[in-house]
Amino acid sequence: MSYLVISFSHKNIDIKMREKLAFNGEEDKDRYLRQILENEHTKEAVVLSTCNRVEIVTRSSNVKNSAKNIIEKLSAYSGLDFDTLYDRADIYDNDGAVHHLFSVASALDSLVIGETQIVGQLKDAFRFSQAKGHCSTNITRVMHYAFKCAANVRNATSLGTGSVSVASTAVAKAKEIIGNTKGVKALVIGAGEMSELTIKHLISSGFDVVLTSRDIKKAQNLASTFLEESAKAQEVKVDVKPYSELTNLLAQIPVMITATSAPYPIITKENAPSSLINRYWFDIAVPRDIDENISLSGLEVFTVDDLQDIVNENMSLRAEQAKMAYSIVSRMSMEFFEWLKSLEIEPVVKNLYLKGETIIDKKVKNAIKKGYIRAEEEENIRKLCQTVITEYLHNPSKQLKDISKNMECDLVVSTVQNMFALNKESNIPKKYKCDHLTKN
Structure with a gap:
């Protein structure tokens, strides 16, 4: 069994394809996971x-x-051509898959290196x-x-500090365009996690924030958290x-940043108004919130892909x-x-000792039955036999644990299991606690 990662990102597909691949609802994601796990070769799956x-x-x-x-099912879900997806996909196997997953988790594969989300x-x-x-x-x-x-x-580097998210990059671009943001x-649009991050960066950049959302109560709750935090700073405003x-x-x-989870554009040619002022709209949602066909005088629209210049500067720094x-x-x-190899070794070592215990039990009972030893001597005989087994297996056990660090580990473990007729089933519990799951 190998670890396998199929990756589609800003590195190999454009935003049009990404928004078709995106899973915006839990039902769609759950259905897709169940479909790919129907394949006899695919065991366990997570979709990010x-x-x-x-x-x-x-x-x-x-x-x-x-x-x-996996790609066939993704093609059916997204409506994108299978061959196109297969050619574009980054497919990582085993050590490559693990290295890629660790890079993604550490924000080294992100559009903005070091982004914290x-x-x-x-x-x-x-x-x-x-x-x-x-x-x-x-998994x-x-x-x-x-x-x-x-x-x-995060602890060893400073990658998690500064402007390190799509939201902060959009705000940085807006500030660069506007210049003096006081009173601007x-x-x-939206009251989710990305909107919360966007508001935080807008406030720190000096903008006055206006918030709107289909869920007005959620928007009011979000705004109230900022007002409470900045109660002493009267100039901060979130309407x-x-x-x-x-x-x-x-x-x-003049400045608008939208980050809703709507599955279709919420700003179209029908509801996008003309204006006498210059405006700058930032669409950091996928699928996009702004219809790509909108073209109005004095309006510039930026998507996540258009923020690449700031991203490149961020990467060089x-x-x-x-x-x-x-x-x-x-x-x-x-x-x-x-x-992982050490986990494979531990059951083997344990089973060697258990095998020894089984043999001791069998031989002692047989010796008592045949009158070779008296029943009252059983406990002492057992202790002696256990001491012999422990000393005999000490060096082989130590060498097995050392072998876990070598490339030959799998071959040696298999050989030992076959030689001693050990149970090859892992004794590792099915549920494994993840110590880092609750820490963001």
């Missing part, structure tokens, strides 16, 4: 779907067959799959190490407006830190496989 990527993380006994099936999104994807019964021991193990790796990168209004006023707000406010982070990812990828 964000504005910039779709990652399918699985275990497979036949990588080629699983990859083909990805590890939380990966944890949510894992929790969802775990809750639905789509993954168990082996849990690799996720455990992925989150551990992300934490190590910025409209935020909530009814969604019915959207067209007027779009006409009057973070190059040295990223180099350090990649070394952590590489080291922890190797550590992960060493750890």
Whole structure:
């Protein structure tokens, strides 16, 4: 069985394809996971779907067959051509899959290197799959190490500081265009996690925020959290407006950032107003919130792909830190496989001792039955035999544990199991606790 990751991101497909691949509802994601797990070669699966990527993380006994099936089902879901998807897909197997997953979790594969949202999104994807019964021991193990790796990168580097998200990049671009932001209004559409992050960056950049959402109560709750935090700073302003006023707000406010989870454009040619002022709209949602065919005088529309210039500058500033982070990812990828091998060794060593105990029990009972030893001597004889077995197996056990770090581990373990007729089934519990799951 190998780890397998199928990856679609800003690196290999454009935003039009990404928005068709995106899973915006839990029912769609659950249905897709169940479909790919019907394949006899695919065991356990997690789907990570964000504005910039779709990652399918699985275990497979036949990588080629699983990859083909996963992409076929993705083609059926998205309506995109299978051959196009297959040609564009980045397919990672085993050590490559683990290295890629660790890089994704550590935000080294993101559009904005070091962005802080990805590890939380990966944890949510894992929790969802775990809750639905789509993954168990082996995926849990690799996720455990992925989150551990992300934490190590975050603690050892400064990649998690500064402007490191699509939301913050959009705000940075808006500030660059506007210049002096004092008294300048910025409209935020949506009241989810991305909108919350956007508001935070807009406030820190000096904008006055206007918030609107179809869910007006959710918008009011979100605005109130910022007002409470900034009660002492009277100049900070977050106004909530009814969604019915959207067209007027779009006409009057120079900066707009939209980040809803709507499955279709919420701003179209029908409701996009003309205006006498210059306006700058940032669409950081996937699928896009703004119809790509809108063209109005004095209006510039930016999507996540249009923010690449700031991203490139961000990458050059973070190059040295990223180099350090990649070394952590590489080291922890190797550590992960060493750890997996050690898990394979422990049951073998345990079974060697259990085999010895079984033989002692059989021989002692037989000796008592035939009168070779007295029944009252049984306990002492057993202790003597156990001492012999422990001393005899000490060096072989130690060498087996050392072999777990070598490439020959699988061959040696299999040979030992065959020689001693040991049970090859792992004694590792089915449920494996992930220590890093609750830490964002």
